[in-house]
Amino acid sequence: EADxxxxxxxxxxxxxxxITLECSQTMGHDKMYWYQQDPGMELHLIHYSYGVNSTEKGxxxxxxxxxxxxxxxxxxxxxxxRPSHTSQYLCASSDNSGWADTQYxxxxxxxxxx
Amino acid sequence: AQSVTQLGSHVSVSEGALVxxxxxxxxxVPPYLFWYVQYPNQGLQLLLKYTxxxxxxxxxxxxxxxxxxxxxxxHLTKPSAHMSDAAEYFCAVSGLGGYQKVTFGTGTKLQVIP
Numbered sequence: 001e002a003d004x005x006x007x008x009x010x011x012x013x014x015x016x017x018x019i020t021l022e023c024s025q026t027m028g029h030d031k032m033y034w035y036q037q038d039p040g041m042e043l044h045l046i047h048y049s050y051g052v053n054s055t056e057k058g059x060x061x062x063x064x065x066x067x068x069x070x071x072x073x074x075x076x077x078x079x080x081x082r083p084s085h086t087s088q089y090l091c092a093s094s095d096n097s098g099w100a101d102t103q104y105x106x107x108x109x110x111x112x113x114x
Numbered sequence: 115a116q117s118v119t120q121l122g123s124h125v126s127v128s129e130g131a132l133v134x135x136x137x138x139x140x141x142x143v144p145p146y147l148f149w150y151v152q153y154p155n156q157g158l159q160l161l162l163k164y165t166x167x168x169x170x171x172x173x174x175x176x177x178x179x180x181x182x183x184x185x186x187x188x189h190l191t192k193p194s195a196h197m198s199d200a201a202e203y204f205c206a207v208s209g210l211g212g213y214q215k216v217t218f219g220t221g222t223k224l225q226v227i228p
Contacts, residue, residue, distance in 0.1 A: 004157075040123060043158075043204070043218040059215075090157055101208075103216065105150075105157030 003027060006091050006106035013081055014114050021076045021109045023091030031101065032074040035090040036060060037108070043090065049074060081113045116141040118205045120219040128227050133177075133192040135222050137205030140186065147188040148206040148216070149179055158204060164188060175199070200226045 004025040013019060025032065030051040035043040045058030049068040063085070064078050074093075078085055089109045094101035121136040139145055146165055150158040162173025169181045175198075179190045190203060205219040 006157075040220060042220045045215070092157070102148075102160045102163065103150075103158070105159070107155065107157050 004091065004093055004104050004106040006089075006109050008109060009107060010110050010112075012112045012114065015080075015082055017081050017113075019078050019081055019111070021089055021091075021111070023074045023076070023106055024072050025074075025093045025104070025106075026072060027093060027095070027104065028071065029093035029095060029104070030071065031094040032068065033092045033094070033103065034058075034064075034066060034074070034076050035092065036062070037088040037090055047076065081111075083113050086111060086113050116143075116145065116207050116209055116215075116217050118207050118217060118219040120203075120205050120222050122222055123220065124223045124225065126225040126227060127195045129197055130194050133190070133195045133199065133224065135190040135203050135205075135224065137179075137188045137190065137219060138186050139188060139205070139207045141207055141209055143209040146208045147179075147181060148208075149173065149177070149188075149190050150204045150206060150218075152202045152204065152221075154201075161190070161203070195224075195226045197226050197228065200224055 007022045032049045034047040044060035046060050046062040047066040049055050055066050066076050091106040092103040094103045117140045119138045148163045149161040151161050152158045162171045164171050164181045172178045177192045202221045202223045204221045208216040
């Protein structure tokens with residue numbers, strides 16, 4: 001069973017605040033991802049990582065940043081939250097088979113910026 | 115370039131009826147195809163994936179999908195719907211090599227009517 005955790009599950013904050021969304025996995029996966037999910041739209045990849053000290057921006061332009069100092073941990077930070085950042089953020093990791101990796105998703109963080 | 119199109123953002127079926135969720139893909143390379151399911155307040159979970167081994171793929175919870183290259187389709191079916199199948203279903207495509215970017219569809223919400 002996949003073990004990938006996200007905290008907090010829900011967050012309501014005011015404009016201009018700095019926030020960090022936490023994501024941890026216990027499967028030893030090298031690849032990790034952050035997606036943004038909005039109703040009726042496809043999942044948009046905003047960041048990914050191949051392993052420790054590796055981070056790349058995804059397809060969707062995002063003002064967030066990520067870090068990968070430990071294999072199991074892939075936090076996402078917004079330096080100054082805005083209402084346009086209101087969304088659901090999903091973290092995922094994938095196994096290292098190299099062929100059609102299965103992605104394992106966390107339960108998501110629903111962010112509301114007032 | 116790759117993409118998936120899911121026909122129908124909402125599908126309703128009666129309990130015990132056939133479930134058919136449609137997905138068409140576009141890919142410039144031989145694709146890998148996936149179906150993921152998302153239950154309320156949870157992350158996505160892999161249902162099944164096509165990796166070119168067999169065109170008919172069986173997944174969890176009685177679901178299956180058939181890869182049809184001539185129709186560029188990968189429709190998801192289940193012979194008899196159960197109330198617990200109510201969820202959102204996402205089709206996804208990835209190609210060979212490198213990072214293996216995965217592109218998700220916009221999702222289809224399945225409602226099961228008692």
